[in-house]
Amino acid sequence: MNYELIRKDFPILTKTIYGKYPLVYLDNAATTQKPRQVVEAMTEEYYNVNANVHRGVHFLSQQATELHEGSRETVRKFLNARSASEIVFTRGTTESINLVAQCFSDAFMKEGDEVIVSEMEHHSNIVSWQLQQQRKGIRLRVIPITDDGQLRLDEYEKLFTDRTRIVSVTHVSNVLGTVNPVKEIIRIAHEHGIPVLIDGAQSTPHMKVDVQELDCDFFAFSGHKIYGPTGIGVLYGKEEMLEKLPPYMGGGEMIKNVTFERTTFNELPFKFEAGTPDYVASTGLARALDYVSSVGLDAIEAYERDLTAYAIQRMGEIEDMKIFGPADVSIHDAVISFQVGNIHHLDMGTLLDRLGIAVRTGHHCAEPLMHRLGIEGTCRASFAMYNTREEVDALVAAIKRVRQMF
Ligand code: PLP
Numbered sequence: 164m165n166y167e168l169i170r171k172d173f174p175i176l177t178k179t180i181y182g183k184y185p186l187v188y189l190d191n192a193a194t195t196q197k198p199r200q201v202v203e204a205m206t207e208e209y210y211n212v213n214a215n216v217h218r219g220v221h222f223l224s225q226q227a228t229e230l231h232e233g234s235r236e237t238v239r240k241f242l243n244a245r246s247a248s249e250i251v252f253t254r255g256t257t258e259s260i261n262l263v264a265q266c267f268s269d270a271f272m273k274e275g276d277e278v279i280v281s282e283m284e285h286h287s288n289i290v291s292w293q294l295q296q297q298r299k300g301i302r303l304r305v306i307p308i309t310d311d312g313q314l315r316l317d318e319y320e321k322l323f324t325d326r327t328r329i330v331s332v333t334h335v336s337n338v339l340g341t342v343n344p345v346k347e348i349i350r351i352a353h354e355h356g357i358p359v360l361i362d363g364a365q366s367t368p369h370m371k372v373d374v375q376e377l378d379c380d381f382f383a384f385s386g387h388k389i390y391g392p393t394g395i396g397v398l399y400g401k402e403e404m405l406e407k408l409p410p411y412m413g414g415g416e417m418i419k420n421v422t423f424e425r426t427t428f429n430e431l432p433f434k435f436e437a438g439t440p441d442y443v444a445s446t447g448l449a450r451a452l453d454y455v456s457s458v459g460l461d462a463i464e465a466y467e468r469d470l471t472a473y474a475i476q477r478m479g480e481i482e483d484m485k486i487f488g489p490a491d492v493s494i495h496d497a498v499i500s501f502q503v504g505n506i507h508h509l510d511m512g513t514l515l516d517r518l519g520i521a522v523r524t525g526h527h528c529a530e531p532l533m534h535r536l537g538i539e540g541t542c543r544a545s546f547a548m549y550n551t552r553e554e555v556d557a558l559v560a561a562i563k564r565v566r567q568m569f
Pocket residue numbers: 192193254255256257258285287288333335336337362364365385528
């Protein structure tokens with residue numbers, strides 16, 4: 164993988180921050196930077212194609228519709244879904260999970276029924292279910308983690324009861340970098356006849372995902388975390404599952420016929436896509452997926468795993484350094500949460516910023532995980548395919564400088 168060539172496609176990476184290095188951007192788990200190919204495709208569409216999609220008889224509307232539905236097909240191929248009708252465009256992972264939590268619990272859950280989540284979930288995969296707890300009295304059961312941030316599969320198996328209705332877990336932790344054994348998690352759930360939603364926000368940018376191979380029932384991810392635009396994401400659902408769910412929101416696009424007495428709903432996936440979709444963002448997302456596919460996810464994964472292992476090793480040289488998550492780099496994805504002595508994560512992050520290095524600080528939308536780890540927050544460096552060993556060296560040098568200041 165030629166990261167030098169790749170970096171040329173990301174103009175923002177040449178930006179100088181506070182007159183320091185060119186930007187060292189290590190906040191990719193929050194959002195990735197965008198290559199020219201994505202931004203230019205979206206600009207081109209706004210300038211030359213823009214028209215509302217579906218049911219338009221005029222030229223531009225048909226062209227915009229072709230682009231939008233072509234993008235759906237690109238997503239289908241990217242995930243290896245069986246059919247484009249299994250690909251629902253949403254605003255992102257959060258909306259995808261909320262859609263499943265609401266529609267699935269409406270269709271299949273009553274008071275006292277249970278969803279299994281894990282201790283390392285992002286708030287979006289906790290609060291969406293808690294809203295259903297309030298609406299319908301469903302209950303959350305939680306898979307605990309080991310001290311080095313792995314799911315306790317032995318405990319997971321014990322959580323199944325005759326009230327379990329769905330399992331909803333993350334593929335990769337946005338705090339610990341843990342790559343969860345989701346195939347095994349899905350297999351076990353299916354043995355109990357229970358469907359599984361996988362939160363793929365942190366896996367899709369870094370590894371090949373094949374939804375048929377995983378056999379997951381639902382899979383969610385966000386465009387902006389995989390070099391695409393903000394405001395668009397995907398919910399994959401097995402057709403037979405999506406068919407059984409009621410619509411999420413009401414409005415245009417999602418209906419077949421409307422009278423004041425009765426409305427019939429559109430076919431998949433439009434039943435879940437009320438209102439004008441972000442058809443320009445879907446183009447941006449498709450170009451981002453094309454970009455990732457042209458580099459190759461196997462090459463990206465190998466490169467980033469090597470970079471992460473290098474970073475863990477180099478950061479380990481720093482006195483008082485604590486790195487969270489699995490020590491085994493084969494299951495530690497491109498996210499490193501750390502803490503140095505008793506330097507507050509906010510102080511560390513702010514000073515690193517002054518040295519030109521962007522990391523994230525805080526609870527990373529995973530407060531229950533912070534409670535489990537007995538901390539308030541961490542500093543988090545997260546990598547993308549354009550990051551380099553030189554940037555890791557710059558991070559290490561900057562952390563050492565900050566440490567000396569305290
Ligand atoms: N799930 C995980 C694991 C995440 O890391 C994130 C974002 O950080 C989300 C869900 C929510 O993604 P979005 O804000 O794009 O909806």
